[in-house]
Amino acid sequence: MVAGLSDEWGGTGWDSQARLVRGRWVDRRPRRPEVAVRLLTETRLMPWLAPRLPLPVPIPHVLHQEPLVVRHEVVVGEPLETFDAVGGRTLGAFLRALHAVDRAEAVRHGAPPPREALRERAATVKDFRTRVVPLLPDERRDAASALLDAVAALPARALVHGDLGPEHVLVRDGAVSGVIDFGDAHVGDPALDLAWALHDAPQAFAQAVAAEYGVAQELTERALLWHRLGPWHEVTYGLDTGDPDTVRCGLEGVLARLPA
Structure with missing residues (x-):
C-alpha cells in the first residue's frame, strides 16, 4: 500500500x-x-x-x-502508528547510519553544507523573532527568545533528514519498511532528527531509539530544543498562507512546549 x-x-x-x-x-x-x-x-x-x-x-x-x-x-508502507521497541530499534539503527555517512561526500553529492544550513537557520530564527514572538503573551516572550538563542548556537556536523516524524517513517506487515521525504536533508545537527523520536513518541519506542543509536544526555537535551521549536514553523506557515486556524494551532503548540 x-x-x-x-x-x-x-x-x-x-x-x-x-x-x-x-x-x-x-x-x-x-x-x-x-x-x-x-x-x-x-x-x-x-x-x-x-x-x-x-x-x-x-x-x-x-x-x-x-x-x-x-x-x-514507490517505497511501500503506511505511516508509522504503532510505536513498539522493535520499530524504535530499527529507526535508531537507521539514524545512526544516516548520521555516520561522510558529510564531505554528502556535500559533494548535493547536500547543503554546514555554512548554508547555519545561514538558513539564522534567517529562520530571525523570522521567528520578528513574526512569532510578538504573538505570544508578554510573560512567555523571554522563554521564547531564550529558546531561539539556544537553537541558533547548535552545531551542524552530520547529514540529517531534516524533517523526521512518524508520517515519514513507513511500516509494512508490522515492521518499519522505509523512510521518505528527504527534501530538507542537509548537513546540520543530528539532534534535529531525534527530536520527535525522543520527546514526542511513546516511552518504549523512544528508549529503544536512544539505546540503538547510542544517545548521550547532551544529544537528548539538544533534541528537546528542536522539539520545542517544531510548532513555530506551523505559525509562520499559517501566516504565509493566510490561515488563522493554522496560526492559532501553532501558537498553542509553541506555548505548550516552552518551559514554564
Whole structure:
C-alpha cells in the first residue's frame, strides 16, 4: 500500500504535490519555486545515499524539466502508528547510519553544507523573532527568545533528514519498511532528527531509539530544543498562507512546549 497517494496530483505536503503512477512510481512537483531546488538536490544526493542506509528510501530522477517533475519508485508502507521497541530499534539503527555517512561526500553529492544550513537557520530564527514572538503573551516572550538563542548556537556536523516524524517513517506487515521525504536533508545537527523520536513518541519506542543509536544526555537535551521549536514553523506557515486556524494551532503548540 502507498499512503495518501492517488493517480491525481494532490497530497497535503507543504512543499510539493505528489501522485501515484501505475501503482509503481511517485511523481512529485514543487508547490513553490524554491522547492524546485530541493527536489533537484534529492536527485543528486539520494542515489549516492541510498546504498549506505539500512532501509529503503526514495531515489528520484528528473522526469520533466519544465514544469519540474521528479519521479521515484514507490517505497511501500503506511505511516508509522504503532510505536513498539522493535520499530524504535530499527529507526535508531537507521539514524545512526544516516548520521555516520561522510558529510564531505554528502556535500559533494548535493547536500547543503554546514555554512548554508547555519545561514538558513539564522534567517529562520530571525523570522521567528520578528513574526512569532510578538504573538505570544508578554510573560512567555523571554522563554521564547531564550529558546531561539539556544537553537541558533547548535552545531551542524552530520547529514540529517531534516524533517523526521512518524508520517515519514513507513511500516509494512508490522515492521518499519522505509523512510521518505528527504527534501530538507542537509548537513546540520543530528539532534534535529531525534527530536520527535525522543520527546514526542511513546516511552518504549523512544528508549529503544536512544539505546540503538547510542544517545548521550547532551544529544537528548539538544533534541528537546528542536522539539520545542517544531510548532513555530506551523505559525509562520499559517501566516504565509493566510490561515488563522493554522496560526492559532501553532501558537498553542509553541506555548505548550516552552518551559514554564
